[in-house]
Amino acid sequence: MKNIVYIILLVSQVFFAQSEFAKGNDLYKNGKYEQAIDAYTSELTAKKQSAELYFNIGNCYYKLNKVAPAIYNYEKALVLNPNDADIATNLRFAQKRTVDEIKVVPKVGFAKLLRDFTAIYHYNTWAWISVAFSVLFLLSFLGYYFSALTLNKRLFFFGMFLMLLMLLISVASAIFEKSHFKNERPAIVFAEMTDVRSEPQNKGASVVILHEGTKVFVKETVDNWRKIQLTDGSEGWIDSNAIREVK
Amino acid sequence: MKRYLVFILLSFQGLWAQVQFETRVSKNTLGLNERLQVDFFMNIDGDNFNEPSFEGFRVVGGPMQQVSQSWINGKSSFEKVYTYYLLPNQKGSLVIKQATIEYNGKIYKTNPVRVNVTNAIEQPRDPNDVSVSADSNLHLVVDISKTNPYLNEPITVVYKLYFGYNSVVTNLRELNKPKYNDFWSQNIEIKQLVAQEGMFNGEKCPYAILKKVVLYPQKSGKLIIEPLSLDIDVQLPTNRRNIFGQMQIKEVSKRVSAGAKTISVKALPEAGKPADFSGAVGSFDFRVTPTKTELKNGESLDLVVSVAGKGNLKLFTLPKPVVPNALEMYDPVHTEQVNTPLSGMVGKMSDSYTIIPQYKGDYPIKPLQFSYFDLNLGRYRTITSQPIVVKVLDGPMANDAVAAHPGSHKNQVVVNEQFKYIKLDTKLEPMAVNDFFGSKLFYSLLLIPFGLLPIIVLAKKKKEAIDGDVVGNRIKRNNRLAKKYLSEAKKQINNKEPFYVALEKAMHNFLKAKLHIETSEMSKDNIKEILLSKNANPEAVNEFIALTENCEIARYAPSSSATIQKDYEKAVLIISDLEKQLS
Numbered sequence: 001m002k003n004i005v006y007i008i009l010l011v012s013q014v015f016f017a018q019s020e021f022a023k024g025n026d027l028y029k030n031g032k033y034e035q036a037i038d039a040y041t042s043e044l045t046a047k048k049q050s051a052e053l054y055f056n057i058g059n060c061y062y063k064l065n066k067v068a069p070a071i072y073n074y075e076k077a078l079v080l081n082p083n084d085a086d087i088a089t090n091l092r093f094a095q096k097r098t099v100d101e102i103k104v105v106p107k108v109g110f111a112k113l114l115r116d117f118t119a120i121y122h123y124n125t126w127a128w129i130s131v132a133f134s135v136l137f138l139l140s141f142l143g144y145y146f147s148a149l150t151l152n153k154r155l156f157f158f159g160m161f162l163m164l165l166m167l168l169i170s171v172a173s174a175i176f177e178k179s180h181f182k183n184e185r186p187a188i189v190f191a192e193m194t195d196v197r198s199e200p201q202n203k204g205a206s207v208v209i210l211h212e213g214t215k216v217f218v219k220e221t222v223d224n225w226r227k228i229q230l231t232d233g234s235e236g237w238i239d240s241n242a243i244r245e246v247k
Numbered sequence: 248m249k250r251y252l253v254f255i256l257l258s259f260q261g262l263w264a265q266v267q268f269e270t271r272v273s274k275n276t277l278g279l280n281e282r283l284q285v286d287f288f289m290n291i292d293g294d295n296f297n298e299p300s301f302e303g304f305r306v307v308g309g310p311m312q313q314v315s316q317s318w319i320n321g322k323s324s325f326e327k328v329y330t331y332y333l334l335p336n337q338k339g340s341l342v343i344k345q346a347t348i349e350y351n352g353k354i355y356k357t358n359p360v361r362v363n364v365t366n367a368i369e370q371p372r373d374p375n376d377v378s379v380s381a382d383s384n385l386h387l388v389v390d391i392s393k394t395n396p397y398l399n400e401p402i403t404v405v406y407k408l409y410f411g412y413n414s415v416v417t418n419l420r421e422l423n424k425p426k427y428n429d430f431w432s433q434n435i436e437i438k439q440l441v442a443q444e445g446m447f448n449g450e451k452c453p454y455a456i457l458k459k460v461v462l463y464p465q466k467s468g469k470l471i472i473e474p475l476s477l478d479i480d481v482q483l484p485t486n487r488r489n490i491f492g493q494m495q496i497k498e499v500s501k502r503v504s505a506g507a508k509t510i511s512v513k514a515l516p517e518a519g520k521p522a523d524f525s526g527a528v529g530s531f532d533f534r535v536t537p538t539k540t541e542l543k544n545g546e547s548l549d550l551v552v553s554v555a556g557k558g559n560l561k562l563f564t565l566p567k568p569v570v571p572n573a574l575e576m577y578d579p580v581h582t583e584q585v586n587t588p589l590s591g592m593v594g595k596m597s598d599s600y601t602i603i604p605q606y607k608g609d610y611p612i613k614p615l616q617f618s619y620f621d622l623n624l625g626r627y628r629t630i631t632s633q634p635i636v637v638k639v640l641d642g643p644m645a646n647d648a649v650a651a652h653p654g655s656h657k658n659q660v661v662v663n664e665q666f667k668y669i670k671l672d673t674k675l676e677p678m679a680v681n682d683f684f685g686s687k688l689f690y691s692l693l694l695i696p697f698g699l700l701p702i703i704v705l706a707k708k709k710k711e712a713i714d715g716d717v718v719g720n721r722i723k724r725n726n727r728l729a730k731k732y733l734s735e736a737k738k739q740i741n742n743k744e745p746f747y748v749a750l751e752k753a754m755h756n757f758l759k760a761k762l763h764i765e766t767s768e769m770s771k772d773n774i775k776e777i778l779l780s781k782n783a784n785p786e787a788v789n790e791f792i793a794l795t796e797n798c799e800i801a802r803y804a805p806s807s808s809a810t811i812q813k814d815y816e817k818a819v820l821i822i823s824d825l826e827k828q829l830s
Contacts, residue, residue, distance in 0.1 A: 021673055021675070025671055028669050043675060047678045048675040048676065048677060049675065049676060049677075049678050050673045050674055050675050050676060051673075052670040052672070052673035053673055053675065055669070055670055056669040056670060059667075059668075059669050062666075065611040065634075065636075067571075086667040086670070089664055089665075089666070089667050090666060090667050093608070096571060096572065096573040096606060096608065096610075097572075097573065097610060097611070098572055099569050099570065099571060099572060100572065101572035123682070123684045124682060124683040124684050126684065127683050127684035127685075127689050130693060131692045131693055134692070134693050134694075134695075134696045134697070135696055137696055137697075138696030138697075138699060138700070141700060141703075142703065145703065145704070145707065146707075167693075171693075174684050178682075178684060178685070192613075193569075211569060
């Protein structure tokens with residue numbers, strides 16, 4: 001009896017959470033974007049998240065002409081689901097409304113190739129892949145060890161080393177991807193207009209002026225100043241209140 | 248004697264050397280309206296006196312030469328003086344250069360003298376001077392509208408010249424144009440001097456406005472307006488009359504100056520100062536108007552940011568609009584239509600930005616804010632413009648600009664990328680997700696296959712070893728069979744026949760396992776012999792054989808379930824006994 005009560009409670013929790021998301025969708029459909037944001041954010045306050053939720057919040061802010069929160073939520077959605085085309089499309093729409101047009105300097109060379117490869121999967125996915133290779137390694141060892149035919153034995157022996165190599169590659173990819181995830185700290189400028197300074201103090205000479213919605217990468221922290229890098233590679237210090245970190 | 252002669256010669260030498268030629272000035276510091284007397288003094292009768300060029304001065308009198316020679320107590324003294332009267336033309340540090348004379352074939356020079364000329368000062372009146380009547384008749388007065396204005400609040404400065412009824416001003420020369428440092432000044436041109444009627448010191452007196460200036464203080468604190476100095480030629484009647492009885496007119500040149508004024512400028516209050524305040528003071532209207540808000544590809548629109556009203560219009564900057572980067576905004580065209588009457592600048596100032604949209608879509612332009620200090624209210628006011636949305640009806644989409652390859656495929660069907668609708672389904676996950684990578688589960692899953700490797704190898708080795716041991720295997724099998732049949736016997740304990748069959752089989756297999764013999768070798772004697780040779784208890788051996796025999800008999804003979812139970816227990820007991828003894 002008690003179990004049934006628990007189950008009902010759990011199910012209703014899930015059901016209730018889903019309805020809040022659905023409520024947001026209904027409000028969005030009727031053009032009540034601000035109330036839709038409230039509905040969606042109540043999911044966030046309940047410590048629940050998903051790429052779709054952030055995407056919908058971003059859409060609401062885009063419709064309300066609030067560029068910085070829109071981009072911020074799209075970026076958050078992309079963190080959870082990096083390969084979603086819809087999110088990338090709407091992010092581009094929002095970016096067209098930002099004031100700053102900062103060139104994205106493409107990275108080149110081996111590091112870029114490496115990153116392109118490791119970025120195919122999230123590091124947790126790489127972890128599962130390496131576990132799979134580990135099992136395959138064991139299977140090919142078994143095949144090698146127990147097969148009587150010489151040809152099979154050779155094939156499995158070769159396969160064994162192949163699997164070991166793949167295992168190492170996937171573990172290395174996971175490590176690389178995780179360190180990249182930890183070191184890359186994107187942030188969105190929320191202040192309408194803010195100075196990027198050459199030193200972490202107000203006296204520092206202004207390097208460039210950024211407007212809301214611009215994406216920057218946080219590199220270092222000194223008190224309430226953040227060293228940031230723009231997408232064109234230039235660096236400077238910014239007040240931590242002017243930006244919000246995505247991760 | 249010789250010594251006296253030398254002494255006399257020496258003293259003469261001294262006298263010869265005592266040539267004095269110097270410049271003496273009546274004062275080293277004088278006002279611009281004062282005269283300077285310069286004496287070139289010498290104690291010898293020099294020839295060829297060369298006066299210096301008096302740069303920065305005008306010679307009003309001189310040169311006058313004066314020679315005096317006197318004998319006092321047998322001592323003769325000689326003096327020769329050239330005197331000049333000078334009037335400075337400019338302020339500052341002026342130098343009276345060297346004058347030269349020639350005496351006995353030698354040229355003597357004076358030292359240059361430095362004279363400081365300061366602002367015009369009030370001169371003490373000398374009632375006997377002809378110009379006194381001019382003094383009492385001519386007055387230069389400065390009217391300043393406000394002496395404690397706010398920063399950037401306009402003040403007007405009007406210079407008026409009062410003159411007596413009987414005097415005629417024939418000429419005016421501005422000597423010292425006041426410089427309005429720390430002010431933004433606008434001079435209002437006066438085309439013709441017009442005499443007007445006014446009051447001065449309680450008397451009726453005609454006056455003319457000479458100069459009007461509008462000033463905007465650019466600095467807070469005490470600011471000084473420099474005085475204006477004028478040279479005025481004025482015709483004054485004298486007491487003398489000519490033979491026709493007409494009053495004789497005398498022309499007098501007179502220098503007048505209006506005293507310096509200090510203005511204390513109040514800084515604008517810091518309280519409530521908007522962040523975007525750019526220094527506008529006055530009362531204004533602020534507008535941001537686009538020429539159109541819906542346009543097609545390739546069209547442009549002008550965004551006009553304008554401020555109209557009264558105040559320091561030229562002295563602040565207009566706020567700059569901020570547009571999304573999909574709109575290309577060019578540098579503004581700045582226009583000013585500002586008039587400056589005495590009350591201050593009035594008019595309109597505007598920046599016109601040309602904007603060309605690049606991509607289709609709706610683009611908001613943020614409302615602009617303009618703040619100014621309202622002098623009437625004494626506080627800041629902020630005007631916010633309406634938000635503007637620019638609709639670009641067609642044109643390339645924001646996102647396919649990258650993909651567009653000109654001239655690649657003529658008939659390419661371009662599917663315009665649209666702003667994607669919200670997603671309707673989701674799978675919500677708790678926020679604090681533990682990473683699988685790096686977790687204990689991950690490491691154990693990763694390493695378990697490697698841990699299994701030696702186990703598998705060992706297991707296989709063991710199996711091979713077991714497979715290789717033929718005898719051991721047989722014993723094992725028989726043992727297993729014995730147990731199997733024994734348990735089968737237990738199952739069949741209610742069916743007499745199968746029970747005894749199973750029991751017999753169990754015992755046979757037990758013997759096979761323990762004695763390592765085949766079924767063919769199995770005979771009672773043989774069994775007994777082998778068992779005894781293996782140190783088995785003879786009693787147990789006998790019992791065992793009895794039981795096997797009993798099995799054969801009992802199969803066909805009637806027996807109760809109690810005996811079957813008994814036989815089973817007995818078999819178990821014997822087998823366990825034998826097992827202990829044989830091992």
